[in-house]
Amino acid sequence: MKNILSAIEQAAARFPDSTAVSDETEELTYRELLSRARRIGSALAESGLRRTPTAILMDKTPACVAAMLGVLYSGNFYTVLDPRMPPERIRRIFETLRPAALIADQSRLGEAAALGGVETMSCESACAHAELAPLLDAVRQEMTAEDPMYVLYTSGSTGRPKGAVVTHRAALAYTEWAADTFGFDNRTVLGSQTPFYFSMSVTDLFGALRSGSRLQIIPKTLFSFPMQLMDYLNRYAVSAIYWVPSAMGLVAAWDTFAYAKPEHLRQALFAGEVMPPRVLAYWRRNLPKVRYANLFGPTETTDICTWFEVPDTFPDGEALPIGKPCGNCRALILDEAGAPARRGELYVAGPFLASGYYNDPEKTAAAFVQNPLNSAYPETVYRTGDLVERGADGALRYLGRLDSQIKRMGYRIEPGEIEAAALAAEGVDACAVVFDPASETLVLLYQGKAKPQALSGAVRSRVPAYMAPDRILRLAELPHNANGKIDRSWLKDHWKEY
Amino acid sequence: MEHEENLSTVFRLLGEIKKDVDFHKENDLLGAHILESLEIMMLVSDLDDAFGITITLPYIKPENFRSAETICAMVEDVLDEG
Numbered sequence: 001m002k003n004i005l006s007a008i009e010q011a012a013a014r015f016p017d018s019t020a021v022s023d024e025t026e027e028l029t030y031r032e033l034l035s036r037a038r039r040i041g042s043a044l045a046e047s048g049l050r051r052t053p054t055a056i057l058m059d060k061t062p063a064c065v066a067a068m069l070g071v072l073y074s075g076n077f078y079t080v081l082d083p084r085m086p087p088e089r090i091r092r093i094f095e096t097l098r099p100a101a102l103i104a105d106q107s108r109l110g111e112a113a114a115l116g117g118v119e120t121m122s123c124e125s126a127c128a129h130a131e132l133a134p135l136l137d138a139v140r141q142e143m144t145a146e147d148p149m150y151v152l153y154t155s156g157s158t159g160r161p162k163g164a165v166v167t168h169r170a171a172l173a174y175t176e177w178a179a180d181t182f183g184f185d186n187r188t189v190l191g192s193q194t195p196f197y198f199s200m201s202v203t204d205l206f207g208a209l210r211s212g213s214r215l216q217i218i219p220k221t222l223f224s225f226p227m228q229l230m231d232y233l234n235r236y237a238v239s240a241i242y243w244v245p246s247a248m249g250l251v252a253a254w255d256t257f258a259y260a261k262p263e264h265l266r267q268a269l270f271a272g273e274v275m276p277p278r279v280l281a282y283w284r285r286n287l288p289k290v291r292y293a294n295l296f297g298p299t300e301t302t303d304i305c306t307w308f309e310v311p312d313t314f315p316d317g318e319a320l321p322i323g324k325p326c327g328n329c330r331a332l333i334l335d336e337a338g339a340p341a342r343r344g345e346l347y348v349a350g351p352f353l354a355s356g357y358y359n360d361p362e363k364t365a366a367a368f369v370q371n372p373l374n375s376a377y378p379e380t381v382y383r384t385g386d387l388v389e390r391g392a393d394g395a396l397r398y399l400g401r402l403d404s405q406i407k408r409m410g411y412r413i414e415p416g417e418i419e420a421a422a423l424a425a426e427g428v429d430a431c432a433v434v435f436d437p438a439s440e441t442l443v444l445l446y447q448g449k450a451k452p453q454a455l456s457g458a459v460r461s462r463v464p465a466y467m468a469p470d471r472i473l474r475l476a477e478l479p480h481n482a483n484g485k486i487d488r489s490w491l492k493d494h495w496k497e498y
Numbered sequence: 499m500e501h502e503e504n505l506s507t508v509f510r511l512l513g514e515i516k517k518d519v520d521f522h523k524e525n526d527l528l529g530a531h532i533l534e535s536l537e538i539m540m541l542v543s544d545l546d547d548a549f550g551i552t553i554t555l556p557y558i559k560p561e562n563f564r565s566a567e568t569i570c571a572m573v574e575d576v577l578d579e580g
Contacts, residue, residue, distance in 0.1 A: 084531070221528055224535040225559055250535050254555050457518050465531070 002145035003168050004175070005072055007210035009034065015186050015212040021062040022236075023217040028062045030212070036066040036127050038136060041073025043121060043129035044101060045139050050075040051147055052100035053358070057081045057090070057108050057115075058123060060196055060217055065205065067103045067123050068150075068196070075139040076100070077148040079163065080196040083108055088421075088462040091115065093153050093161050097358065145169035151358045152199055154299050154412050161417075163358035164299045166202075173351035174302040175206040177327030181307075182240065182267060182293075184211035189264070191238035192217050193247050194410065199299040200271055203242050226251050230260035237264040242295075244272040244410030249279040257286035271295035271304060272410030274319075274398065281316035288312075296322035296398065298412070300367065300382050302352040305329045306396055321395035322388070327352060332381060333390055338372045343389040345402055347372075349381040404488060406435040408442060411466045415488075418444060418459065418467055425450055425458035430478050433469065434492040443495045444469035447478055473498045501574070504549075508570045511544045525565045533563055541569070551576045 001007060012020075012030035020033040028036065044054065054071045056078050058064040064080070071078040079097050081090050083105075094115050104112040106122040113120065149171050151163040184190070190213055192204040208215040216236045222229040229251070232238075248270060251257070268283060268290050275294060284292065297304030308323025325331045329350030335341035349371060356364035371379040387399040406413040415433035422431045427450030434443050446455065452472040460468050475498055479487045512521045515537050527533040533541070542553050553576055562572040 221560065224528070224533070224538050224563075227555055228559060250539075253539060254558065256555060259555050453518055460518075465534070 001172060003072075003140065003143055003147075004149060004171050004206055004210070005069065005140075007172060007175070008069070008206070011210055011212040018186060018212060019214045020209060021065045021215040021217065023061055024219060026062045028066065030209075033062070033066055033069070033209075035131070036063075037069035038073055038131045038133075039129045040067055040070025040103070040123065040126040041136055041139075042132040043126040044070060044074035044076065044103075045132065045135050047101065047119065049100050050139065050142065052076050053097050053151060054078050054101045054103065055081055055094065055097060055099040055115075055118070057083060057102060057104040057112050059083060059105060060220075062217070063105070063123050063127075064196060065209075065215070066127070068205070070126065071103070072149065073136055073139070075143055075147075077150050077165075079151045079153065082195050082197050083111065085197075085464050086461055087111075087114075089161075089464055093163075096153075096161055096163060097151060143168070145172070146355070148355070148358075152197065152299050162360065162363055164199075164354040165356055165358050166302050166354050170302050170352050170354065171202065171206060173327060174202070174304075175210055177352075178203050178207040178303070179211045181326070182207070182269065184208060184213045184240070186212040188213035188240055189216050189236055189238045190214070191233055191236070191241045191243075193223070193241065193243040194272070198272075198410070199297075199303045200242060200244070200410070202303045203269075203295075223247055223250060226254045226256040227260060230256060230262060233262040233265065234260075238262060239264050240267040240269070241265065242269040242271070245270050245275040245279060246273065246409045248283060249276060252279045252282035255282075257282075261287065265290055267291045267293075269293045269295055271297070273407045277317045277319060280310070280320065284310070284316070294320045294322060296396075297348075297352070298382075298384055298386075300354045300384075301329065301348055301350075302354065305348045305350070305352060306331060308395060319397070321391060321393075322398045323395050325350070331388075331396060332371075332373060333388060333396075334372065340373065343399070344387070346384045346386045346388045346396070347381040348384060349379060353380060353382050406442070408435065408440070409466050411464075413442075413467050418442075418463055418469065421459045421462035422446060422455060424462065425455050427451075428455060430486065432478060432486045432488050432491055434488055434495060436492060436495065441470045442467075443471045443473065443491075445473045445475055445478060445491060445495060445498065447475055450474075471495075501570070504573060505566065505570045507548055508545070508566050508573065511541060511548060512566060512569075514544070515540055521566050527564060528560055529564075538563060545569075545573055549573055549577065 012034050016031040017029050020030045054076045056067050102118045102120040106124045145168050148165045149168045153161040153163045190208045194200040292310040294308045295304040296306045306322045307326050308321045332347040333344045335344040356368050367383050368380050371381045385402045387402050388396045418433045419431050422428050427448045428446050429448040431446035
């Protein structure tokens with residue numbers, strides 16, 4: 001198999017009238033989803049463009065899933081832009097991606113037009129297009145497993161987002177492993193929490209759809225209201241979830257299970273940030289029959305590269321390992337000198353690797369490197385920048401980022417991107433962003449004439465909500481270290497003194 | 499008079515959580531994504547402290563968090579329950 005569409009078509013052939021994807025307002029069977037996707041694909045393929053980026057500016061809906069598959073049917077690859085991202089963030093991704101086409105919800109055409117310079121069609125009009133089966137078949141013949149499937153943007157250190165390019169081959173390999181390991185099948189209802197521009201959604205979308213499972217999109221607002229969230233999970237008989245720990249933490253913080261439990265839940269998978277031990281202990285205590293697994297990996301390994309299934313005997317309160325490599329991935333741990341070590345930077349090799357960063361050979365060359373332990377034949381390994389340690393049991397433990405990158409609420413945040421946004425505002429002479437993991441506080445400290453309130457608005461207009469600082473502090477002068485650089489490590493421990 | 503005081507406290511606490519929002523003008527705090535999960539948790543904790551009450555989970559529902567007025571009405575329901 002060389003194309004993710006083939007895997008989904010196989011599931012659709014077995015379960016044509018089963019629900020493939022639904023939210024509160026719309027439900028598409030496998031037959032309907034693929035029919036819609038093929039019509040969108042036909043509308044796009046008529047342009048003759050192949051292997052070019054197509055941006056999707058749509059809300060997280062079943063229609064958006066059809067648009068993603070439609071782009072693949074057209075022989076192109078997609079990037080999902082969430083309309084709830086700040087316009088500045090969308091614009092920067094748009095400029096970096098330079099898409100050849102754009103699909104938007106009808107109601108978003110105005111926003112799409114503002115991005116300018118690209119052929120734009122509404123999803124609704126693309127769905128009304130006739131299916132051009134011979135054209136789609138011809139397109140499929142031309143496609144290879146090495147074709148890009150999507151570009152997913154992460155935060156970039158210079159304020160410029162980085163787009164990891166994931167091929168059909170990598171997505172097929174990863175989702176096959178995930179579907180097998182977690183036993184997704186036609187009875188599975190996967191409750192989707194993460195946005196479609198986040199790598200965890202690849203498991204939700206393609207792990208579910210290739211297995212004949214039902215992808216149940218959970219409205220974001222329900223993550224503010226745990227009782228309504230439980231009602232929703234029970235109404236749709238959600239049997240598996242793959243959430244960021246902070247979403248599970250919300251349920252624990254309100255002691256939700258004292259009032260209601262997800263009666264159909266059999267698996268709770270999580271990734272994206274460190275799981276607080278008390279949160280996992282709460283879930284395990286209240287839902288002891290559920291299978292729990294900690295998944296770990298960067299966007300550059302499709303979704304994950306290591307995992308740890310929490311055994312019944314795992315002691316509450318203990319920090320969770322990130323486990324062992326999965327699906328023929330290999331983990332190398334190298335020290336600063338590049339020698340194998342028990343503790344050091346994690347390098348990953350194997351079938352889930354992205355092919356690089358879109359339109360960015362420099363960053364690609366820096367992160368996707370020749371295996372330093374073996375120069376005898378070409379093998380690319382990805383430098384994660386994560387500090388890990390191998391335990392006596394062989395399982396890896398995550399110790400933090402080697403650079404200053406932050407993981408917060410499931411998102412990877414580069415302080416440089418927030419600092420770039422602050423420095424672009426009026427009256428900011430210098431600034432630093434630090435994260436205090438103890439209080440989970442993202443702090444922006446700055447020098448200049450800007451008022452904190454005005455600066456907050458300026459930063460929020462340029463970065464997504466999850467990157468918005470919790471505290472903004474104005475300093476007479478930022479502290480510097482011996483090298484003359486802003487002393488971020490000192491600030492991290494002392495910001496409360498301001 | 500008591501209601502006015504309660505409402506004023508609610509406005510003050512909301513203003514402390516989101517300084518750049520005019521809560522007198524906002525009638526759809528959820529639809530406008532002004533209050534999301536973390537803000538709601540912080541607000542409830544602040545309301546508990548300010549009014550000496552315990553807002554339990556059954557009160558944490560969308561209709562109670564649409565505006566300062568509905569938040570105030572929720573607080574008064576909890577106060578009435580004693």
